[in-house]
Amino acid sequence: MPTTDIGRRAMTAEPGCGPRGMRVGGRVAPLGVPGTAPHLSWSVPGGAEIDPDRGFRVSVAASRQAVESDRDLAWATTCARPWTVYAGPPLTSRDRRYWRVTATDRSGRPVSSATAAFEVGLTDPGDWSATWISAPVPTYRRESWDPCPYLRHEFDVDEVGTARVYASALGLYRLWLNGVELTADALYRPGWTDYRTRVYHQTFDCGAALRPGRNTLAAVLANGWYAGRLGLLREPGFYGDRPALLAQLEIDGRPVASTGAGWRAGHGALQATDLLRGESQDLRQEPPGWRLAGFDDAGWAPAEPFAGVTPPVEPQPHDPITTYQVHTGRLVHEHARGPAVFDFGQNLVGWTKLTTRCLPSVELIVRHGEILTPEQLVYRDNLRGAFQEDRFVVPDAGPHQLATSFAMHGFRYAEVWGLPSQLPHHNFTLLPDTSIEAVSVTGLPGPVGEFACSDEHLTRLAANVAWTIRDNFLEVATDCPQRDERLGWLGDAGAIAPTAAYHFDVSAFLAKFARDAADTQGPDGEIRNYAPAIPPSSMRPGAPGWSDGFIRLVHLLVQRYGDLPTAERLFASMVRFLDHVDRANPAGLRVNEVGADFGDWLSLPERDGLELHPGYAYTGAYSTTPTAIVDTAHSYRSFVQLAQIAAWLGRDREAARLADRAAEIRAAYRAAFPLATGGVEDATQAAYAQAVGYGLLTGAEAQEAADRLRAAIERVGHVTTGIHGVEHVLPVLCAHGHADFALELLLRRQMPSWLYMVDQGATTIWEKWDGIRPDGTLATAEMNSFNHCALGAVGRFLFEHVAGIDATETTWTGEITVRAAYSAALGWARAAYDSPAGPIGSSWRWAGDVVEHELRIPATAYATVRAPAGARLVAAGQGGVGGTELRLGPGRHTVAVHGLVAP
Helix, strand or coil: CCEEEEECCCCCCCCCCCCEEEEECCECCCEEECCCCCEEEEECCCCCCECHHHCEEEEEECCHHHHHHCCCCCEEEEECCCEEECCCCCCCCCCEEEEEEEEEECCCCEEECCCEEEEECCCCHHHCCCCCEECCCCCCCECCECCCCEEEEEEEECCCCCEEEEEEEECEEEEEECCEECCCCCECECCCCCCCCCEEEEEEECCCCCCCEEEEEEEEEECHHHHCCCCCCCCCCCCCCCCEEEEEEEECCEEEEECCCCCEEECCCEEEEECCCEEEEEHHHCCCCCCCCCCCCCCCEECEECCCCCCCEEECCCCCEEEEEEEECEEEEECCCCCEEEEEEEEEEEEEEEEECCCCCCCEEEEEECCECCCCCECCHHHCCCCCEEEEECCCCCCEEEECCCCCEEEEEEEEECCCECCCCCCCCECCCCEEEEEEEECCCCECEEEEECCHHHHHHHHHHHHHHHHHEECEECCCCCCCCCCCEHHHHHHHHHHHHHHECCHHHHHHHHHHHHHCCCCCCCCCCECCCCCCCCCCCCCCCCCCHHHHHHHHHHHHHCCHHHHHHHHHHHHHHHHHHHHHCCCCCCCCCCCCCCCCCCECCCCCCCCCCCCCHHHCCECCCCHHHHHHHHHHHHHHHHHHHHHHCCCHHHHHHHHHHHHHHHHHHHHHCCHHHCCCCCCCHHHHHHHHHCCCCCHHHHHHHHHHHHHHHHHHCCCCCCCCCHHHHHHHHHHCCCHHHHHHHHCCCCCCCHHHHHHCCCCCCCCCCCCECCCCCECCCCCCCCCCCHHHHHHHHHHHHHHCCECCCHHHHCEEEECCCCCCCCCEEEEEEEECCEEEEEEEEEECCEEEEEEEECCCCEEEEECCCCCEEEECCCCCCEECEEEECCEEEEEEEECCCCC
C-alpha cells in the first residue's frame, strides 16, 4: 500500500500551551491517595508547539517553591510519552508533593505546566488514634424501622492550621463540621469494597469549617452495602448487622478529635434507609441544631465501641460519587384519586427532590421506575426486590423540600402519592407551587469524548451509551442500577470498557474495580463472575467472558492509560487465574471449570426450536452459540492480552510463555471449529464475529468468516449477538469489505436494533434487544433492565469506524489510526476525544462526490489515515500529494477523499 508521510506540521502556540490535565492515579489534585508508587499523567493542549521528540521532564518536590525553582527536588525523571510512574523516595502518610511537567517547544525553549499537587492519606494502621464506634441497636429493629445512628462530638481548638479529617465507615456516612457538610461532594462514602478484605477512607480539607474555640463533628450512618440489602440476597446484613464510623480530625498532622470515648449517639428523622428498598423519613423527629456546638445531647446515649470484625483501612484510590445534573420533572398524569406521575426526560441514577405543601397527617410516598404502565403508573415489576420507594412524614403544612439522604434509585419516572390537591374533595389536581426534580449522580470525571452525525437518532444513540456508562459506573461497573442486583458483573464491564474509555477517563475507576475483581480470587486461582464477591453461592465462579473480564480491564488500563502500577500489583493474580484455566483445560478447549457458563448471554435465536438458557429460563434469556466456541475464544484472548501486559511490564520470559500458550489454544480452536470452511453446523453470528474480532482467524480465513457472518445476518434479517458477540459484529464487517452493510445494520430502525430502542424513547441502552416489543408488551418482567451497558459496546464503533478515531495505540506509540466508514447514508459525522495524549478531533462531510475530512492531531501523536477500498486520499496544502494511506503529524489537517460513491 503506498504511503505518503506529510510529517509534523508547524502550529501556532497558544497561551498556556504547556502540559496540562495533570493527574495522579487518574485523579486531579487528589487528597488522600495510596502511598504506593502513583501513576503520573498529563496531556498537551491542541495548538501547543511542543517538540515531542524531546520528551518531557517531570519534577517532584516537597514544596511548591522547590518545584518551581527546580531546586531541592525529591525526584525528577524524563520520559518520552505523556505519563510516567513515580519512582522517588517512598511516600508515607500525610506526605504532600508538588509536581510539574516541562516540555520543549520547537525553538528549544522550555514550556512548563502549572504546578499540581497530591497528598497521601493514612497508609499505616498506627496512624489512627480513632477507634470504630457505633450506636446502640434499637429494640424491635426491622427493615421498615431501623433508625439511622446520629453521632456527634464537641471539642476545643486553640489555633487553626492545616486541617484534615480522615473518615470511613462500615456502611455509609455523611459528616459535618460545625454544620458544614464535608461529604457534600463525596456521596455514598466510603463506597463499596469487599468489607472482609478492605475499606477505604476519605480525606477532607476542613480548614474552612474549623474555628478556634468550640467545634462539633457530627455524622449520620446508614446500612448501605455493608448492612443493607445487597445484590440478589433476600435479607440484609451480609457483611455485618449494623454500621460503624471511624473519623479523625488532625491539625498540622496532630489528632485533635477522634471517634472513641466521649461521642454521643442518638436518632433523628431517618427512620430507615436502604439502597435497594428506599428511605423513610419522619421530619417531626429531627433534633434541631444537633450538628452545631451547644446542642444538648444529655438525653443521647454514649456511642458504643464497635464489636464486629473491622477490615484494614486504606486511602481511597478513585473519585467519589458526586451529583451530576438536576432534571426538572414534567407532569405526565394526575390520577383521579391517586398519584401524580412525573417524567424527568432521562433514565438516570440518583434521587428525587420534591418541593410542596403537605398534609401533615398523610404519609407522602414517592415510587421510582424506568417506564410507565399503560395506565400511566410507574412500572415496578422489573425491579423485583428493589422497591425504590421513599416515604416522608412532615410536622406541618410547609412548604417543604423533601429529599432522601442515602437512597439511590434507577429511574426516569416518579409516582407521588399523598400530595395535597387544589380541590380536596374532588379529583386530584396538583397545586401550582408543587414541583419535583431528579438529581442524577456520577462516579466518573467529566466527559472526554463526544460523537455526533447527520442522523439525529444515531447521535442520540451515542448519548444513550454515555448515560448508560455514567449510570452504571458507580463504585463498581454494575449490570443495571435499578433492580435487586446492581452487581459488578465482569463480563458486562469487559465488553463496555473500551467504549467507556472514549466517553470518560475511567482509569481511576477501573483500577479500583480491577482490584475488586482480584479480591474475588479463590484458592485455586478462580475468579468470580462479579465483584465484590457475594452469594448466591449456587452460582459457580469462573464463567468464561465474565471471569476473563478481569484480564480485559487491566489490559485496557495499561493500553489506554499506561497504568503499569495496577498491572504490576495484579499481575500475579492474573497469572494464577489463567493457570487455573489451563490446568482444567490442558488440551486448550475451554470445557471444564466454566462455572455458570453464560456463553453469549442474551443473544437471540437464529432458528426455531432453540431452548432458553439452561437454569435461567425464568429470565427469558438465550445463549445460542455453542459454549465451547465462545469459551475457548475467551481463553485465547486472555492469554494474548496477558502476554501483552507482561511485555509492557518488561517480563519478557513470561510474555513469551503466555504467547506460546495462546498460539496452542488458537491451533486447538481452529482444529475443533473450522468456521471458515463452514464445518460447524450450528455456527452463529457471534461465533463468526468473535473468531475474527479476537484474531483466532486471520487473512483469507478471516475474510471467509466475515462473509459467512454477513450471510448469517442476511438469513435472519438482523443482528442476534448477545453480550460477547455484539462488540465484534460491525467492526468485523467493516474491516472486511462490508462497511455499507455494517452501516445499514447500525441504522436499522426495526426491532431488534439499536435505533429501535431510540425510536421507543430510550435514553439509555436496554438489557434486551426486545425489552419492549412493537405492540408495547415486555419481553419479561423478571429480567428486563432499560439501563444496561453490554449492548452499548457499539459505541466504540461510532468513534473508531463511523467518525474514524482509533486511539487504541496512541498512549504507547503515538499513533492514531483513521479509517472512517464514509457512508452515503450519512451527510457528516464527527467525534472528539480528549485522549491521554491530548485532544483528538475527526470531522468529515460530503461535498459533492468528495468527502472532506478534517483532523486534529495532538502534539504527542501522529495519524495514519487509510482510505476505503477504491478511494484515494489527498491532503490539503500538500501540492496534490496523495495515496491510499497518509501519515499526518501534529496539528490540523484537511484530507479530501476521492473515488467514493456519493449519496
